Amino acid sequence: MAQEINDQQFETEVLKSTVPVLVDFWAPWCGPCKMLGPVIEELSQDNTGKNVKIVKINIDENNEMAGKYNVMSIPTIMFFKNGQPVDQMTGVQEKSVLQAKLDELA
Amino acid sequence: MPENYDVIIVGGAAAGLTAALYASRRNLKTLVIAKALGGQAVLTPAIENFPGIKKISGIDLMMNFAEHAQSYGAKIVYETVIKIEKTQEDFLIHTANKNVLRKARAVILAFGLTPKNLNVPGELEFTGKGVSYCATCDAPLYKKKSVAVVGGTYEALDAALLFAKQDCDVFLVHDQDNFGVFKKLFAQVQENKKIKVYLKTQVQKIHGHQVVTSIDVAVDGKAENISVAGVFVEKGHRIDSSWLGDLVARDKTQSIMINEECATKTPGLFAAGDVTQQRDKQVIISAGAGASAALAAYRYLQKIKGKPALLVDWQHES
Numbered sequence: 048m049a050q051e052i053n054d055q056q057f058e059t060e061v062l063k064s065t066v067p068v069l070v071d072f073w074a075p076w077c078g079p080c081k082m083l084g085p086v087i088e089e090l091s092q093d094n095t096g097k098n099v100k101i102v103k104i105n106i107d108e109n110n111e112m113a114g115k116y117n118v119m120s121i122p123t124i125m126f127f128k129n130g131q132p133v134d135q136m137t138g139v140q141e142k143s144v145l146q147a148k149l150d151e152l153a
Numbered sequence: 154m155p156e157n158y159d160v161i162i163v164g165g166a167a168a169g170l171t172a173a174l175y176a177s178r179r180n181l182k183t184l185v186i187a188k189a190l191g192g193q194a195v196l197t198p199a200i201e202n203f204p205g206i207k208k209i210s211g212i213d214l215m216m217n218f219a220e221h222a223q224s225y226g227a228k229i230v231y232e233t234v235i236k237i238e239k240t241q242e243d244f245l246i247h248t249a250n251k252n253v254l255r256k257a258r259a260v261i262l263a264f265g266l267t268p269k270n271l272n273v274p275g276e277l278e279f280t281g282k283g284v285s286y287c288a289t290c291d292a293p294l295y296k297k298k299s300v301a302v303v304g305g306t307y308e309a310l311d312a313a314l315l316f317a318k319q320d321c322d323v324f325l326v327h328d329q330d331n332f333g334v335f336k337k338l339f340a341q342v343q344e345n346k347k348i349k350v351y352l353k354t355q356v357q358k359i360h361g362h363q364v365v366t367s368i369d370v371a372v373d374g375k376a377e378n379i380s381v382a383g384v385f386v387e388k389g390h391r392i393d394s395s396w397l398g399d400l401v402a403r404d405k406t407q408s409i410m411i412n413e414e415c416a417t418k419t420p421g422l423f424a425a426g427d428v429t430q431q432r433d434k435q436v437i438i439s440a441g442a443g444a445s446a447a448l449a450a451y452r453y454l455q456k457i458k459g460k461p462a463l464l465v466d467w468q469h470e471s
Binding site for chain 2: 076078079080082083107121143
């Protein structure tokens with residue numbers, strides 16, 4: 048399961064992470080976000096034990112980080128490395144595209 | 154070595170998932186390749202005309218479709234098909250994932266519709282940074298901000314009212330002088346003080362700095378700049394089948410032409426749902442078409458194997 052985090056955990060889990068992190072900004076009202084859900088779960092399983100981390104943040108309950116990083120469309124996938132956002136994608140993405148980005152950052 | 158399937162279905166919404174259910178119930182080795190599940194249905198908060206279910210969200214209905222198909226053995230992968238190649242006996246299916254090549258004896262095209270773009274400078278650059286194609290997804294992120302809704306569709310009117318409810322200043326921009334049959338909804342929009350309607354107006358450019366800041370429009374030929382934080386494109390949909398090349402015939406709307414067996418002009422290649430000339434774009438109709446396409450594919454596979462197409466629903470008495 049991809050780890051669900053909140054605004055308070057963002058610093059520890061994402062910004063201070065020693066490995067690259069994929070963050071899925073989503074909300075329960077958003078159909079495409081829910082459709083992306085299984086893709087993120089599969090990605091999470093595929094990368095178990097690898098040098099990357101995959102987390103989800105529900106922006107309905109946690110809007111601070113979404114605001115800070117200018118999330119204006121959901122789903123938004125952001126990639127962080129060494130505490131910095133290094134890439135982002137909006138809308139539903141296919142698994143191989145996300146995996147390729149993770150492999151590039153790892 | 155390519156992965157082998159009896160049927161590969163391109164698209165994972167009402168037509169594709171129903172085709173997957175029917176194909177897997179005929180014991181065909183079935184794969185659905187979809188960028189994501191659910192298609193346009195997932196943008197619908199409530200579906201109230203699917204027989205047997207009085208009310209259900211589009212997401213839940215589509216998830217049920219997917220689970221139902223999977224329960225009979227259909228497999229789903231999340232990729233985008235970029236090319237289909239016809240060989241002597243099979244179809245080779247290429248996706249953006251270059252590591253895998255898949256092969257099937259029959260293919261069902263059910264990839265639905267694609268949102269229409271504005272095709273103006275700034276659109277691509279600011280997609281996800283203020284330009285959006287899903288008002289229901291992103292509206293809560295624009296509370297009390299100024300937004301433009303562009304298009305003459307039912308969805309455009311609906312989105313304008315949704316933003317007005319969120320206390321946004323809404324600019325509804327449409328290049329025609331009316332909203333056709335949606336008179337009642339347009340009347341509601343006109344009565345709403347939060348919505349300013351621009352008719353006979355074209356969006357010409359989207360400006361921004363990291364995020365959208367304004368749009369240039371031409372109102373009846375006269376230039377104007379409107380400050381907005383968001384541009385919601387609701388111009389309707391189109392069929393993007395150009396990547397199929399000569400494998401299918403198309404009508405003037407680019408719909409894939411099929412016969413009563415859901416067959417395209419290429420033997421073994423079937424199509425169902427919104428990508429076809431089917432007039433009404435409804436979940437129930439696409440689901441029915443998906444079932445027909447799967448049964449037609451089953452009959453086709455039986456025939457090329459030299460076996461009788463067993464399990465017919467009825468038999469005409471001569």
